[in-house]
Amino acid sequence: MDKIELKALGKINLGLDILGRRDNGYHDVRMVMQTVFLYDRVILEKSRKPGIEIVTNLNYLPANENNIAYKAAKLLADEFRIRDGIRITLEKHIPVAAGMAGGSSNAAAVLHGMNRMYGLGLSEEGLKERGVKLGADVPYCIMRGTVLAEGIGEILTPLAPMPKCYILIAKPALSASTRIVYEKFDRLEDIRHPDIDGILAGIKSGNLRQTAAGMGNVLEQVMLPEYPVLQRIKEAMLKGGALNAMMTGSGPTMFGIFEKRSQAKTAMALIKKQNLAKQIYVTNVHRVLRRNL
Structure with a gap:
């Protein structure tokens, strides 16, 4: 498989409660999270050009190692010694810096896509373990659906589907x-x-x-x-x-x-x-x- 296209879904918080602040500055939260059908298109392609290339329709987004999608690709490329060049196209529709986890969803899509494209054999739990290194919302974006998030957001409990609306x-x-x-x-x-x-x-x-x-x-x-x-x-x-x-x-x-x-x-x-x-x-x-x- 030389190319794969994915939908990176945005999320909303049906509930967001903060229970306290830890000594390290992180906050204990209790949140109900829900993915919605507002999504970015993420296209992964193997490339003859070495390294990781980011292409996006928004000129104000970083197209380098500062982009979380780049970091996701590098994480797996380094761990599994992937030598191919990788071109990542991000067609953004989720509002940016808006509380909808657009960047985290892009990173989750890259992890999913590379896992499939290179046959890495990682389970959902394996992807989540790697995703948390990139950001607190990434494991949820891998999981999707209706989920209770606790701790600092890393303790995820799947829930029944939200009623249709x-x-x-x-x-x-x-x-x-x-x-x-x-x-x-x-x-x-x-x-x-x-x-x-x-x-x-x-x-x-x-x-x-x-x-x-x-x-x-x-x-x-x-x-x-x-x-x-x-x-x-x-x-x-x-x-x-x-x-x-x-x-x-x-x-x-x-x-x-x-x-x-x-x-x-x-x-x-x-x-x-x-x-x-x-x-x-x-x-x-x-x-x-x-x-x-």
């Missing part, structure tokens, strides 16, 4: 540093925690409304007061019929959960009319059917 994703024209968002969170005195157990109960019973009712992200308490556009996007989604709406990750992407595509389209029109978001998409959840749950 439609997702409206909207990213305004702003960016935020994850490190700074967490630092500001650490200074908060009164923290309102989301109902993670309620989300888990809703997913287990297949009840979309219960799942949506528990949704929440503690980092909104940092971001929404600082960026009023995020609150306006949330209000537009709710007005359009969302069961709930919130920020994913450390932001600034917002998303809403809808029972009907027509409702998501209505909310999209409201957001576009007010010019609140630079990137906006209607999609659906990526459901992974797992055994023995």
Whole structure:
């Protein structure tokens, strides 16, 4: 196999709670993560040109060893002594630096692709063990689906598939540093925690409304007061019929959960009319059917 094309799926956080900060600066979290059908195309090709080459449709992304996809390819190339040149094409659609794990998903796709292309024989667990060396979200992006993440995000428990629904994703024209968002969170005195157990109960019973009712992200308490556009996007989604709406990750992407595509389209029109978001998409959840749950 000389060429392989993969879909690197983005993720949303149905719930994001922070339980405390460790002495080393990492935070203990409890999150429910969900992949969605908003994805980057990742193409791997063997090349006569030695080394690893990155090609991307976004000129502001690094096309060198600073790109996490490059790091993923180098990790396996070094371990398994792969001598071929490797060309990686990243066709980006997931919003960048937006709380949707786009980079981590690209790295996960490269690990998957090289494992298949070179017949390395690595299991999912083997890929996850290597992925965590690249970033905390990479093991989840290898796993995909509906997952409870605990610890610092490395303890992953697969869940039943999220009930079918439609997702409206909207990213305004702003960016935020994850490190700074967490630092500001650490200074908060009164923290309102989301109902993670309620989300888990809703997913287990297949009840979309219960799942949506528990949704929440503690980092909104940092971001929404600082960026009023995020609150306006949330209000537009709710007005359009969302069961709930919130920020994913450390932001600034917002998303809403809808029972009907027509409702998501209505909310999209409201957001576009007010010019609140630079990137906006209607999609659906990526459901992974797992055994023995």
